Amino acid sequence: MRTVEPIAELRRLLAEHRTGGGRIAMVPTMGFLHEGHLRLVDEARRRGSLVVMSIFVNPLQFSPSEDLSRYPRDLAGDAAKAAERGADVLFTPTTETMYPAGAPAIEVRPLSLADRWEGAVRPGHFTGVLTVVAKLLNIAQPDSAIFGQKDIQQCILVSAMARDLNFPVEIVVTPTVREHDGLAMSSRNSYLQGDDRKRATVLWRALRAISRSFDEGERSATTLEEVGREVMGSEPSVAVDYLAVADPDRLEPVRQATRGTVIALAARVGGTRLIDNTILGAA
Numbered sequence: 001m002r003t004v005e006p007i008a009e010l011r012r013l014l015a016e017h018r019t020g021g022g023r024i025a026m027v028p029t030m031g032f033l034h035e036g037h038l039r040l041v042d043e044a045r046r047r048g049s050l051v052v053m054s055i056f057v058n059p060l061q062f063s064p065s066e067d068l069s070r071y072p073r074d075l076a077g078d079a080a081k082a083a084e085r086g087a088d089v090l091f092t093p094t095t096e097t098m099y100p101a102g103a104p105a106i107e108v109r110p111l112s113l114a115d116r117w118e119g120a121v122r123p124g125h126f127t128g129v130l131t132v133v134a135k136l137l138n139i140a141q142p143d144s145a146i147f148g149q150k151d152i153q154q155c156i157l158v159s160a161m162a163r164d165l166n167f168p169v170e171i172v173v174t175p176t177v178r179e180h181d182g183l184a185m186s187s188r189n190s191y192l193q194g195d196d197r198k199r200a201t202v203l204w205r206a207l208r209a210i211s212r213s214f215d216e217g218e219r220s221a222t223t224l225e226e227v228g229r230e231v232m233g234s235e236p237s238v239a240v241d242y243l244a245v246a247d248p249d250r251l252e253p254v255r256q257a258t259r260g261t262v263i264a265l266a267a268r269v270g271g272t273r274l275i276d277n278t279i280l281g282a283a
């Protein structure tokens with residue numbers, strides 16, 4: 001695996017591969033890699049003859065009150081994991097490389113798709129995400145780019161950006177990878193101290209209870225939400241930011257759930273904000 005920092009060097013490497021007829025698959029991340037990220041590499045391996053993973057903790061998507069400075073980092077460990085899993089190129093740009101003039105003069109700002117859920121709780125977050133993803137896709141020009149369902153609103157927005165702005169890339173979404181007790185893997189799980197780690201499983205328990213209720217025939221979104229909120233209430237120290245029963249294309253709330261309806265959940269466990277989701281009726 002080659003680790004590359006300058007954009008020009010990455011482009012040279014990728015151009016060589018493209019000239020030889022190769023296909024490039026990209027996995028954008030913020031690092032502190034776990035099995036969830038590495039499954040994206042597996043998917044990239046199936047789709048490309050060259051897999052490029054990027055690691056960049058993007059300041060633009062953090063608000064001033066968020067965890068940019070304490071976001072976990074381990075570049076050496078990440079490089080070992082990425083290489084072992086079969087990434088060919090690790091792109092690790094510095095902030096100066098990505099934003100040489102400081103704040104960019106142009107951003108990619110989503111419209112109503114970002115008004116709800118994560119977009120409402122974290123104003124400006126998705127503008128930061130889409131701006132950096134647009135930059136990474138323009139820098140590497142991959143044939144496909146792989147994202148995780150765990151960040152479902154991000155997946156919908158990135159897909160919409162690629163479609164609406166005609167990015168010549170296939171956006172691929174892969175399932176959420178979980179710990180043995182159901183907690184969705186996340187770099188932020190490393191913040192969970194003591195009992196909070198166990199409490200954090202309540203998100204998955206709530207999502208599972210809703211899925212079970214749907215499988216048993218419940219279709220009312222209000223009732224399904226109540227089922228989830230009751231489970232969340234069993235951990236009084238966990239604060240729910242939102243529990244969405246929404247359609248999979250735009251994440252608009254629905255009144256009646258159907259197969260494919262998304263349940264998206266965000267909650268704060270101690271000082272750690274966690275998100276998770278499930279799709280009703282999925283095998």
Ligand code: AMP
Pocket residue numbers: 028029030031036037039040146147148149150151174175176177178184185186187
């Ligand atoms: P991050 O480093 O948190 O920005 O995540 C980079 C990519 O990995 C995003 O596409 C995430 O959706 C994806 N990802 C993060 N956690 C998981 C997980 N537990 N399962 C699957 N994909 C994940």
